[in-house]
Amino acid sequence: TRTSRPQRILKAVQTKATVGDPQSVITAIDHFCRHREWAMNVGDEKGSILDSVVNEVSPVTVLELGTYCGYSTVRIARLLPPGACVITLEFNPDYAAIARQVIKWSGLEDKVQLVEGASGDWIPWMKEHFGVQAFDLVFLDHWKERYLPDTKLLEECGLIQKGTVLLADNVICPGTPDYLEYVRNSPHYNSQYYRSHLEYTKAEDGLEKSVFLGY
Ligand SMILES: O=C(NCCCCc1cc2ccncc2s1)c1cc(-c2ccc(F)cc2)cc(O)c1O
Ligand SMILES: [Mg+2]
Numbered sequence: 001t002r003t004s005r006p007q008r009i010l011k012a013v014q015t016k017a018t019v020g021d022p023q024s025v026i027t028a029i030d031h032f033c034r035h036r037e038w039a040m041n042v043g044d045e046k047g048s049i050l051d052s053v054v055n056e057v058s059p060v061t062v063l064e065l066g067t068y069c070g071y072s073t074v075r076i077a078r079l080l081p082p083g084a085c086v087i088t089l090e091f092n093p094d095y096a097a098i099a100r101q102v103i104k105w106s107g108l109e110d111k112v113q114l115v116e117g118a119s120g121d122w123i124p125w126m127k128e129h130f131g132v133q134a135f136d137l138v139f140l141d142h143w144k145e146r147y148l149p150d151t152k153l154l155e156e157c158g159l160i161q162k163g164t165v166l167l168a169d170n171v172i173c174p175g176t177p178d179y180l181e182y183v184r185n186s187p188h189y190n191s192q193y194y195r196s197h198l199e200y201t202k203a204e205d206g207l208e209k210s211v212f213l214g215y
Contacts, residue, residue: 005039006098009069012036013105020107022078029071029102034200041071042141042169043199049207050139050167054079057165059136063126064088065119065150066142070099070106072169076139077108087113087130089122089142119150124157134161140179141169147179162214173198173205183210 003011009029016028030044042050054062054076060083067073067090076086090096096116103112113130115122119142126132138154140147147168154160171180171193183191191210198205 004094005037006069006095008037009033009039010098010101013102017105019105022074022106022108025074025102025106026071026078029069030200038200040068041199042075046169046194046196046199046205046207047072047075049194049196050075051079053165053167053207053209054137057137059165060084061132061135062086062137062139063132063135063154063159064139064141065146066090066140067099067114068095068141070102070114072139072141073099073103073112073114074106074108076137077103077111078106080111085111085113087115087126087132089115089117089119091116091118091142119146120153123150123153123159126159127157132159134159135164138164138166139169140166144170144174144176144179147176148182151179151182160212162212164212166208166210166212168208168210169205170198171206171208173203180208183208188213188215 012032013025013028017024033039062076064086067088073088093116103109183189189210194207196206
C-alpha cells in the first residue's frame with residue numbers, strides 16, 4: 001500500500017538530514033514540504049517566530065499540544081538548555097510513531113517526552129504523572145476547537161501561572177475565533193498577534209502570544 005505523508009516526511013529526513021543535527025532535520029522537512037508535498041508543520045516563517053518566543057521565554061518546562069511529525073518539537077527542543085524539556089501530546093498513533101523517529105534522528109530525545117493521547121484526558125494528570133508544577137510555555141497546535149477548552153482546563157489544573165506564555169498556531173487559518181476572543185478580552189492575559197503566513201503558502205495566518213498575568 002501507499003506510504004503515508006508522515007512516512008514520506010520521515011524518509012526525507014533520513015535521506016537529507018544528518019543524525020544529531022536538528023537544524024538539518026528542520027531544513028529537510030521544510031524543503032520537502034515546500035517543493036514536494038505540503039504538510040501541516042508550523043513551517044519556517046512561523047517557526048522563526050516560535051524560535052524568538054522560545055528564546056525570549058527561555059522555558060524550563062514546555063507543553064506542546066499537537067506533535068504531528070515532530071517538526072516544531074525539534075524547533076523548540078534544540079533551543080532548550082540542559083535540564084529543560086518539552087512534553088508533547090499527540091492523539092494519532094501513526095503521527096506519534098513518525099515523530100519519535102524524527103526526534104531521535106535530531107538527537108534531542110533526552111529533551112522530549114512524547115505522550116500519546118488526547119489533551120483533555122492528559123492535562124489533568126500532568127502534575128501527578130510528570131511532576132510538573134506549571135508550564136513556562138505552551139505551544140497550541142492541535143485541534144483548533146480544543147484550544148479554548150484546553151486553556152481553561154490548564155488554568156483549572158493550576159498548570160498556568162503568572163508569566164506563563166501561551167503561543168497558538170493557526171489563529172487565522174484554519175482559525176480559532178473563540179480562543180482569540182477569550183485571550184484578547186480576558187483581563188488575565190496580555191495578548192499580541194504575530195502576523196505571518198500559512199506554512200509554505202501565501203495565505204495569511206499568524207501566531208497569538210498570550211502572557212498570563214495572574215489571577
Ligand atoms: O489541524 C491542524 N492541526 C491539528 C491536527 C490535529 C492533531 C491532534 C493532536 C492532538 C493532541 C492531543 N489531543 C488532541 C489532538 S488532535 C492544522 C491544520 C492546518 C491546515 C491549514 C489549511 C488547510 F487547508 C488545511 C490544514 C494547518 C496547521 O498548521 C494545523 O496545525
Ligand atoms: Mg499548526
